[in-house]
Amino acid sequence: MTTQQHTRTDAGLASELRISVMRLRRRLANERHPDNDLSLGAMAVLAVLNRRGEMTLGALAEAESVQPPSMTRTVNCLEEGGYVVRRPGETDRRQVLIAITDLGRATVAADRERRDAWLAKRLGALSADERAVLRAAAPILERIANE
């Protein structure tokens, strides 16, 4: 009985979460950063590089849970814009090391400064309790997504 109730509750929660996540992501994807032409995914890659330093393309793909060809495309965009540079791996020349540039770092910093205006504005409209809930939820969502 208790188990069944849990199951039902989890199914409902899964459904609700799924729809919320889908919709929120769509809204976020439509909110573009005014100062640059980078997509949501590209900005996320830039943030990873900024945080973790130079990485191989493969490691970057794994960190973002995408396939290597997708990451190649994203990195191409970033490189064309001068946000990152590629260089061949030193010990293994099949690898490609990707590093963030000064422009990339400045972009991340500027972006963080007035980051996610759309979302932050809405977060600001929430109560402190609601924000606390989201703050607790974010790492759980992250963990689920990375499993």
Next chain:
Amino acid sequence: MTTQQHTRTDAGLASELRISVMRLRRRLANERHPDNDLSLGAMAVLAVLNRRGEMTLGALAEAESVQPPSMTRTVNCLEEGGYVVRRPGETDRRQVLIAITDLGRATVAADRERRDAWLAKRLGALSADERAVLRAAAPILERIANE
């Protein structure tokens, strides 16, 4: 000081949430339902129709926060599969009313029964506290997305 701290915290939260939501959504989109060939969005539309009854295409588009052409496509898929039926509006024949069929209802029911196996499985692995956090977070995310 307090304000600044809030701002900083909100920016960080926005960033974290954004990345979590993006990634989780991508994972979810890759998890297909084994019994049918419906996309995540199509299943969501079916769920709305199941809950709210017959709706016009425009109302459905607004409910899902997509543009009418996108909804036309989704409804085409659903209609081809026999999950919904179209009929012209009675008072206004420009409108198209979309209703869920028995197959559609059965699909929603079956889907709910073993809904979101991927997500529910992961939710089941969480602690009760963590599930409670997500249960509280889902409607907040939903509200943010619908604003």
Next chain:
DNA sequence: TATTGTTATACTCTATAACTATA
């Protein structure tokens, strides 16, 4: 041979603009 990354190709979901039918 196995692995790293790239190229080629295709699919899904979304959008905007132009069009049709009705009001």
Next chain:
DNA sequence: TATAGTTATAGAGTATAACAATA
């Protein structure tokens, strides 16, 4: 004219398969 929906077209983001270079 204005509105509801559709068709046509395009763009972003993702994937798989085939390929190149290196190990």
